[in-house]
Amino acid sequence: MSFLRMAIAGSWVIAMAASLQGQTSRISISTSGAEGDANSGWFLGHETNWWYWQNPGGVAISADGNRIVFESKAENFATGDADSNSTDVFLRERSAGTTIQVSPLSTSTSYFFDPVISPNGSYVAYQAIVPGEIPYTARYTVSSQTRCVVNRDVPGYDGLNGCYQAAVASDGAVVFEHHYSGGSAHFPTGYWWNGSDYICPITEAGASCDTDQGSNSGTACGNSVTIAYSRPAEFSPGPSPSVSGDGSVVSFVGLTYYIFCDANAVAQIFARATSSCTNGTYELISKSSGGAAANQDCIDPYISNTGQFVVFASAASNLVSGSSNGYLQIYVVDRTANTIRRVSVSTGGALANGDCRKPSITANGRYVAFESEATNLVSGDTEGHTDIFVRDRDLDGNGTLDNPTLGNTVATYRVSVSSSGAGGNQSSFGPSIAATASPVVVAFSSDASNLVSGDTNGFMDVFVHVGLP
Ligand SMILES: [Ca+2]
Ligand SMILES: [Ca+2]
Ligand SMILES: [Ca+2]
Ligand SMILES: [Ca+2]
Numbered sequence: 001m002s003f004l005r006m007a008i009a010g011s012w013v014i015a016m017a018a019s020l021q022g023q024t025s026r027i028s029i030s031t032s033g034a035e036g037d038a039n040s041g042w043f044l045g046h047e048t049n050w051w052y053w054q055n056p057g058g059v060a061i062s063a064d065g066n067r068i069v070f071e072s073k074a075e076n077f078a079t080g081d082a083d084s085n086s087t088d089v090f091l092r093e094r095s096a097g098t099t100i101q102v103s104p105l106s107t108s109t110s111y112f113f114d115p116v117i118s119p120n121g122s123y124v125a126y127q128a129i130v131p132g133e134i135p136y137t138a139r140y141t142v143s144s145q146t147r148c149v150v151n152r153d154v155p156g157y158d159g160l161n162g163c164y165q166a167a168v169a170s171d172g173a174v175v176f177e178h179h180y181s182g183g184s185a186h187f188p189t190g191y192w193w194n195g196s197d198y199i200c201p202i203t204e205a206g207a208s209c210d211t212d213q214g215s216n217s218g219t220a221c222g223n224s225v226t227i228a229y230s231r232p233a234e235f236s237p238g239p240s241p242s243v244s245g246d247g248s249v250v251s252f253v254g255l256t257y258y259i260f261c262d263a264n265a266v267a268q269i270f271a272r273a274t275s276s277c278t279n280g281t282y283e284l285i286s287k288s289s290g291g292a293a294a295n296q297d298c299i300d301p302y303i304s305n306t307g308q309f310v311v312f313a314s315a316a317s318n319l320v321s322g323s324s325n326g327y328l329q330i331y332v333v334d335r336t337a338n339t340i341r342r343v344s345v346s347t348g349g350a351l352a353n354g355d356c357r358k359p360s361i362t363a364n365g366r367y368v369a370f371e372s373e374a375t376n377l378v379s380g381d382t383e384g385h386t387d388i389f390v391r392d393r394d395l396d397g398n399g400t401l402d403n404p405t406l407g408n409t410v411a412t413y414r415v416s417v418s419s420s421g422a423g424g425n426q427s428s429f430g431p432s433i434a435a436t437a438s439p440v441v442v443a444f445s446s447d448a449s450n451l452v453s454g455d456t457n458g459f460m461d462v463f464v465h466v467g468l469p
Helices: 044-048
Strands: 004-008 011-015 023-026 059-061 067-072 088-093 098-101 111-117 123-129 136-141 146-149 163-168 174-178 202-205 224-228 249-255 267-273 298-303 309-314 329-334 339-342 356-361 367-372 387-392 411-414 428-433 441-446 461-466
Touching: 059 111, 059 428, 059 441, 067 111, 067 123, 067 441, 067 461, 088 111, 088 123, 111 163, 123 163, 123 174, 136 163, 136 174, 249 298, 267 298, 267 309, 309 356, 309 367, 329 356, 329 367, 356 428, 367 428, 367 441, 387 428, 387 441
Parallel strands: 174 224, 298 356
Antiparallel strands: 004 011, 023 461, 059 067, 067 088, 088 098, 111 123, 123 136, 136 146, 163 174, 202 224, 249 267, 298 309, 309 329, 329 339, 356 367, 367 387, 387 411, 428 441, 441 461
16 A cells, blocks of 8 residues: 555545555445455446436545445345345445445345435435335435435326436435426426426426425425436436536536427537526536537536536537547536536547546546546557546646646546556446545446456456546
8 A cells, every 4th residue: 555544533534645656446345345246336227227217327426535335236245135136325435444235225126226425425315216116216314324215295206207317415405307207287387398208307496396295105305406307218318417516506418409499409418506496597518619509419417516617428529629530528618717628638639539428527627537438548548448537637736727729738547547557457437536535536337357456256346546547
């Protein structure tokens, strides 16, 4: 170990000399250190046939980098977990070295997946598919180890199609997609029924919006935000909502066709405040500095802890000046400065030569983590596998974000590597970057067996990389 972990007056810090290399460790282990006896991490929901409702991440990290939530089919992480390798949600606390099961212990074939954690690490939200129940979103309070059902009191929830794709703010407010295929009768003023299968995009905030109590019993969370979103097709990715740390702003995928009633069927990224129960102002994020909406679909939005930055992926050719190559690239929009930058670029300025997905960004906008199939983002990426990359947008560390198109120096690193810098022998997926941790902390899933010593389970695991290679 070339860095020191120290517990000082109840707080936890990592002391790390500036010259030291980043370190990779495994997160999907039991409290006693046992490796998982089944897959952990990215995209397990696809095994349940519910994959198309999922935020394809499977891993999320608190702002300080201490708490990581992940989904897993392993049954040796928690005593009493004997549900025939159904998917469960686990919380790893790095400072304490503990792994606990967040989803309820069950012996039935239930699926709990798609976990997210609030920036302050106090709340976890996840998806639940339980026999006899409408799919629901649950919230777990870490301090009390209690659970509630987020969407119990959502108008129209009763008897209908359920809720998916959660995000959770530090006050416990949960944002989720409300998938709806019934009539419009249950919806309060402001909901827009499009007459076919889905309700149009509306957000709803606060208990005061809950005008029609659902018929389901159980403890309701209240304080939730719904994105009732029109999916263009049953198997489309969905809104993938993300929320700022204070819960005030949501970003999500939507169609201007439904939001602005135009003819554009390209999926765009939007942001909007959560303060209104009815139609509010939708801010188009995926647009060029001249205001043109993206000319190809945009996916995987993620809003920073502060709400200032939104990152997303798109193969659009008209968002920034310069060449495009048809691959999904990563963009950062600064909502304050009203700028858009492409960050899926090598240190030397080469555009990624493969698709890039699943970006997340630190609170100050400096670091962006994403996964990519590209082989040209760093030198030595020769293994032929999907990797996790981090873009440093303020390489001189002076607090001012830099713009390489103006000659500033920025850098791109690969973090899905071992502590000695070896590339993974299989692919890595779904990164989540800690919003405020220093040095940088990135959690991700990987099939690679060579990122840490002793990985002999033959299953996907969850890892964390601390620092940069
Ligand atoms: Ca289990
Ligand atoms: Ca690679
Ligand atoms: Ca700078
Ligand atoms: Ca493994």
